[in-house]
Amino acid sequence: MRMIKVVCFDLGGVLIRITQRWREAAEYAGVAILADLAPDAHLQDEQFFDDFQAGAIDDEKYLRALATYLGVSLEDSLRVHNHIMVEPYKDVDRIVVALNEAGFVTGCLSNTNLSHWHDMGNSGRFPAHKAIQIKMASHLVRLQKPDPAIFQKFEETVCASRDEIVFFDDSKTNIATAASLGWQANLIDPTKETAPQIVHGLHRCGVQIQLGT
Numbered sequence: 001m002r003m004i005k006v007v008c009f010d011l012g013g014v015l016i017r018i019t020q021r022w023r024e025a026a027e028y029a030g031v032a033i034l035a036d037l038a039p040d041a042h043l044q045d046e047q048f049f050d051d052f053q054a055g056a057i058d059d060e061k062y063l064r065a066l067a068t069y070l071g072v073s074l075e076d077s078l079r080v081h082n083h084i085m086v087e088p089y090k091d092v093d094r095i096v097v098a099l100n101e102a103g104f105v106t107g108c109l110s111n112t113n114l115s116h117w118h119d120m121g122n123s124g125r126f127p128a129h130k131a132i133q134i135k136m137a138s139h140l141v142r143l144q145k146p147d148p149a150i151f152q153k154f155e156e157t158v159c160a161s162r163d164e165i166v167f168f169d170d171s172k173t174n175i176a177t178a179a180s181l182g183w184q185a186n187l188i189d190p191t192k193e194t195a196p197q198i199v200h201g202l203h204r205c206g207v208q209i210q211l212g213t
Contacts, residue, residue: 004184004207005164007099008154009188010145011110011120013170013190014198015128017086024069028083035071043084052113055139059115078115085116085126089212091195093128095202098209100131107134109154109167111144134158144206145169146177155181166205168198 012018019025022041026033043049048065051057056064067077101105108129112120117137120129129135136154143150155162163181170177170190178185186201188194202209 003164004104004166004205005108006105006158006166006188007207008107008109008158008165008167008183009096009128009132009198010167010169010171010174010188011108011112011129012085014089014168014188014194015092016088016109016126017118018084019086022080026070026072026080028086029076029079031070031072031076031080033070033072035069037070047096050144053111053138054144055114055142064112082119083117083142083170085119088126088128089194091193092198093131094199094211095195095209096128096131098211099207100133102209104207105134105158105160106132107136107154107158108132108143109136109150110137113139145171145174148177148181151178151181151183166202166207168194168201 009015018027020043022037022038022043039053046069048057050063063074063077064083067074069075070080074197096106117139120126134157136157138144141150141153143153163184166184166186167178168186168188170188172187173184173185184205188197
């Protein structure tokens, strides 16, 4: 096993607390869904969400499809979409900063979309994302996890061997792909605080960091 050079994070479910269900996102947004939607309707139940994250459709087409799906106005569909991302997990920004200061390359590999990407980069709500050095997103490279091609593109971008990358994701499928490629992959439980899980995974891979106060 080589020494770790790169620490790569998924965003939603690892650094950012998100909801995976439309009704919950609507509740956060204060929007009443008028369509007959199942209580557990998942974000990816409809193809338009995956298409948006893949960069295959633009904001307007996506929001119109979402408005129809939810039975709400175009303005309310944007409000619902903007409330999929809830808040950053506690202390994850401190982990990223500590890794940067220790000389590791930090990166993210995320299935996301243009509006969320803009929010992460410009709202000031997500300092861990701002601190990450190498950022790769599905809508930018037109590839999505768990396709091995997006993992390989990240490898090429950071110029690291596969066993020099440690990876954190909340999807078993994505973790399985990363592990099959030789990455040191760690599954995160998004229902619990993620910072302790990340620190434990880093220690398991031989990475010791000190979090500043």
